[in-house]
Amino acid sequence: MFNISILTIGDEILIGQTLNTNSSWLSAELSKIGANILTQSTISDNKVQIINEINRLFEISDMIVVTGGLGPTHDDITKITLCEYFDDHLVLNEVILKHLESFYIQRGRTLLESIALQAQLPSKCEIMFNSVGTAQGMLFEKEGKFLISMPGVPSEMKAITKESLLLFVKSKMVELKSKVKVHKTLFTIGVGESILALKIGDQNKFLDNNSSLAYLPSYRGVKLRISVVASSFEKGNKIISKIENVIMQKVGEYVVSNELENIMELISLKLIEKSRTISVAESCTGGLLGGALTELAGSSAYFNGGDQVYSNNDKINRLGIKTETLIDFGAVSKETAIEMSENVRVLHNSYYGLSITGIAGPDGGSIEKPVGTVWIGIATPNSSKAICYNFGKNRTVNRELSVGYALSMILNDLNSM
Amino acid sequence: MFNISILTIGDEILIGQTLNTNSSWLSAELSKIGANILTQSTISDNKVQIINEINRLFEISDMIVVTGGLGPTHDDITKITLCEYFDDHLVLNEVILKHLESFYIQRGRTLLESIALQAQLPSKCEIMFNSVGTAQGMLFEKEGKFLISMPGVPSEMKAITKESLLLFVKSKMVELKSKVKVHKTLFTIGVGESILALKIGDQNKFLDNNSSLAYLPSYRGVKLRISVVASSFEKGNKIISKIENVIMQKVGEYVVSNELENIMELISLKLIEKSRTISVAESCTGGLLGGALTELAGSSAYFNGGDQVYSNNDKINRLGIKTETLIDFGAVSKETAIEMSENVRVLHNSYYGLSITGIAGPDGGSIEKPVGTVWIGIATPNSSKAICYNFGKNRTVNRELSVGYALSMILNDLNSM
Numbered sequence: 001m002f003n004i005s006i007l008t009i010g011d012e013i014l015i016g017q018t019l020n021t022n023s024s025w026l027s028a029e030l031s032k033i034g035a036n037i038l039t040q041s042t043i044s045d046n047k048v049q050i051i052n053e054i055n056r057l058f059e060i061s062d063m064i065v066v067t068g069g070l071g072p073t074h075d076d077i078t079k080i081t082l083c084e085y086f087d088d089h090l091v092l093n094e095v096i097l098k099h100l101e102s103f104y105i106q107r108g109r110t111l112l113e114s115i116a117l118q119a120q121l122p123s124k125c126e127i128m129f130n131s132v133g134t135a136q137g138m139l140f141e142k143e144g145k146f147l148i149s150m151p152g153v154p155s156e157m158k159a160i161t162k163e164s165l166l167l168f169v170k171s172k173m174v175e176l177k178s179k180v181k182v183h184k185t186l187f188t189i190g191v192g193e194s195i196l197a198l199k200i201g202d203q204n205k206f207l208d209n210n211s212s213l214a215y216l217p218s219y220r221g222v223k224l225r226i227s228v229v230a231s232s233f234e235k236g237n238k239i240i241s242k243i244e245n246v247i248m249q250k251v252g253e254y255v256v257s258n259e260l261e262n263i264m265e266l267i268s269l270k271l272i273e274k275s276r277t278i279s280v281a282e283s284c285t286g287g288l289l290g291g292a293l294t295e296l297a298g299s300s301a302y303f304n305g306g307d308q309v310y311s312n313n314d315k316i317n318r319l320g321i322k323t324e325t326l327i328d329f330g331a332v333s334k335e336t337a338i339e340m341s342e343n344v345r346v347l348h349n350s351y352y353g354l355s356i357t358g359i360a361g362p363d364g365g366s367i368e369k370p371v372g373t374v375w376i377g378i379a380t381p382n383s384s385k386a387i388c389y390n391f392g393k394n395r396t397v398n399r400e401l402s403v404g405y406a407l408s409m410i411l412n413d414l415n416s417m
Numbered sequence: 418m419f420n421i422s423i424l425t426i427g428d429e430i431l432i433g434q435t436l437n438t439n440s441s442w443l444s445a446e447l448s449k450i451g452a453n454i455l456t457q458s459t460i461s462d463n464k465v466q467i468i469n470e471i472n473r474l475f476e477i478s479d480m481i482v483v484t485g486g487l488g489p490t491h492d493d494i495t496k497i498t499l500c501e502y503f504d505d506h507l508v509l510n511e512v513i514l515k516h517l518e519s520f521y522i523q524r525g526r527t528l529l530e531s532i533a534l535q536a537q538l539p540s541k542c543e544i545m546f547n548s549v550g551t552a553q554g555m556l557f558e559k560e561g562k563f564l565i566s567m568p569g570v571p572s573e574m575k576a577i578t579k580e581s582l583l584l585f586v587k588s589k590m591v592e593l594k595s596k597v598k599v600h601k602t603l604f605t606i607g608v609g610e611s612i613l614a615l616k617i618g619d620q621n622k623f624l625d626n627n628s629s630l631a632y633l634p635s636y637r638g639v640k641l642r643i644s645v646v647a648s649s650f651e652k653g654n655k656i657i658s659k660i661e662n663v664i665m666q667k668v669g670e671y672v673v674s675n676e677l678e679n680i681m682e683l684i685s686l687k688l689i690e691k692s693r694t695i696s697v698a699e700s701c702t703g704g705l706l707g708g709a710l711t712e713l714a715g716s717s718a719y720f721n722g723g724d725q726v727y728s729n730n731d732k733i734n735r736l737g738i739k740t741e742t743l744i745d746f747g748a749v750s751k752e753t754a755i756e757m758s759e760n761v762r763v764l765h766n767s768y769y770g771l772s773i774t775g776i777a778g779p780d781g782g783s784i785e786k787p788v789g790t791v792w793i794g795i796a797t798p799n800s801s802k803a804i805c806y807n808f809g810k811n812r813t814v815n816r817e818l819s820v821g822y823a824l825s826m827i828l829n830d831l832n833s834m
Contacts, residue, residue, distance in 0.1 A: 013457070015642070016448060018633055027430075027432055037431045039459065039470075040430070040431060041457065042456065042458070043455075049456075183432065214428050214429055280725065287703070287723065288705070288707075288708035291816075294701070294727065294816075297777075297779055297812055299727075304728065304731065307725070308704065308724070310721065310722045313766075314722035314765065362714055
């Protein structure tokens with residue numbers, strides 16, 4: 001296998017002020033092309049630590065993918081450390097300097113000195129061009145092993161990866177005849193990890209040393225990931241098919257896709273296929289469900305807007321909820337959820353009306369309606385219903401799970417007759 | 418210093434399907450009490466790798482904090498590996514078993530066999546009780562160094578950390594008379610990292626070997642973090658004050674807080690202090706701004722709901738935008754943004770009306786209005802205005818930056834006379 005270690009440099013990650021989304025994204029992209037991600041690590045903006053970590057990772061990996069520490073500010077020392085490590089020195093790269101100048105001129109700004117320094121690059125490295133920013137990707141080789149250093153800004157790291165790094169790794173894997181690690185994910189909704197594990201049972205009955213199964217829970221469903229090491233994608237996929245069949249026999253009822261792992265992509269495809277539109281009425285989620293429904297480009301084809309009705313006044317004045325409904329049953333009730341979904345559907349002239357009303361917490365609960373009680377309503381031209389969930393005490397979790405289950409309800413309806 | 422390494426076990430992280438939010442949260446909490454986070458690493462659910470990594474991290478750290486690999490499913494092998502590593506064996510813990518039974522009975526469910534196994538625990542470890550889930554925290558000691566293993570489910574890991582781990586680390590640091598690492602963050606809005614670095618200039622003039630300054634950009638502002646190593650919090654804070662004064666002289670105009678790093682907390686405090694309410698009219702963000710404004714508990718004190726007006730029809734029918742405005746200037750224009758903010762303010766009877774209308778991309782741009790063009794409007798009882806931003810080509814980035822700049826506009830208005 002082609003073993004890759006992902007190394008993040010940056011105190012902002014170590015101290016917990018920034019979430020390491022780069023490692024996650026890089027791992028996913030490199031896994032897709034069959035590489036094996038051996039380890040991810042994060043260390044400080046510190047020369048000695050960087051050198052020690054590179055030494056350690058070169059021992060175990062074919063390639064080290066480094067992000068961070070290449071920006072224009074003082075705390076970024078990766079570039080000079082790499083120069084020292086690879087016994088190299090900086091030279092002015094005229095092509096990059098020209099590019100930086102035009103980059104700034106296009107935006108009507110002058111080139112800051114700190115940014116012009118980004119055109120000073122190690123003489124021995126191969127430049128992997130950054131088409132969206134100022135810090136370049138730098139590829140070094142040492143005794144047949146590779147290190148690529150990229151900026152930590154996600155959009156820039158992603159551009160360099162897509163335009164250069166993935167192609168490089170692919171061609172190396174072909175050249176070295178590396179074994180590949182192939183993955184397939186079955187995406188389930190409406191069921192927890194424990195129940196799935198119970199139904200799937202002893203996995204040693206259908207897995208061997210070269211195959212594995214992982215349970216990946218998220219707010220929007222549990223993913224079952226099958227992984228197989230094989231000499232080619234073709235052979236790996238054959239083995240995966242067999243394992244997939246076994247799993248489908250056991251828990252197929254919950255699986256909504258074996259291709260897409262993003263519930264919004266599934267919903268988007270079905271809404272467009274069936275020419276249906278959707279509107280939302282959100283109380284405790286404040287707009288997050290609309291945010292989810294507009295995540296994908298082209299969402300104007302199905303998202304017909306909605307109403308963020310946080311207070312009773314809003315529910316009455318903007319959504320026409322009957323005062324009696326709120327008095328008799330309360331804002332967090334089946335009746336209010338249904339009326340919200342029906343009214344928002346009609347007001348926005350949509351096929352679906354979806355509503356969320358609940359007690360996100362951490363305060364505001366009662367014995368009858370504890371924190372975490374959420375009613376989700378769905379209305380179509382022919383019917384309406386609401387389901388009650390009891391999520392728990394954490395505000396963020398309750399809001400995210402409310403969005404996740406609301407999306408499940410839409411998808412289930414779209415998948416029904 | 419008390420050096421801590423954070424170790425995450427889990428293929429779901431390595432393959433990039435799950436974002437490692439645990440490392441980030443743990444690092445932040447442990448940093449707050451003065452511990453030094455030396456490294457974060459992620460490895461596979463694999464016995465040999467786990468043992469090698471523990472050996473490596475024990476060499477360099479006083480404590481290893483492990484998360485992941487303790488759930489009820491087959492792919493979790495951390496517990497048996499730790500037993501092997503610490504030459505221990507599992508014994509049934511009757512107290513935990515009783516707790517697990519009552520946990521399930523309260524929820525009206527029966528105890529699954531896979532979950533009862535969670536009461537089988539290593540005999541030598543100290544249990545750090547999990548009050549919100551089934552997998553316990555396990556604290557091991559080896560030659561004066563420590564390892565704590567916790568489940569990967571964020572809410573459970575957080576409960577164990579808050580209720581037991583932080584107290585343990587604090588008491589160890591006192592016992593060992595460890596030096597502390599103290600941090601302070603200045604939160605800026607409305608300015609980029611490069612400009613800040615230029616204005617701050619050569620940081621060697623006010624920093625020494627025991628102090629450092631980091632620039633932490635995010636969608637909602639750039640944080641400037643000062644870090645100092647000292648023999649006590651008191652001494653560290655004195656040094657930090659001096660550095661802070663220097664930085665404030667250079668870029669104080671952009672700093673909105675030296676205590677809170679969350680713009681929503683700042684906005685929330687000010688809105689409540691001034692008894693002002695807010696409503697939102699969102700086009701390309703689909704509800705994300707309302708989602709942000711309702712992130713904090715108690716947001717009903719100021720959030721008066723809003724309208725997700727994605728289409729022109731929505732803008733006309735729900736928000737009363739004049740058809741002529743849309744025809745004459747387009748949906749993405751100063752005039753539409755202002756009218757949206759004014760109308761949503763009046764319709765919801767709020768002090769502030771905030772609007773976002775833009776081209777999130779990746780498609781839909783033109784030469785005059787390229788992808789990334791976003792107008793943000795703000796209306797009060799006395800005035801209204803709109804500002805145009807040009808963010809870039811990435812849909813997610815454009816939506817998040819739109820929310821970030823809209824929040825900056827509210828905070829700026831709240832901070833003005």
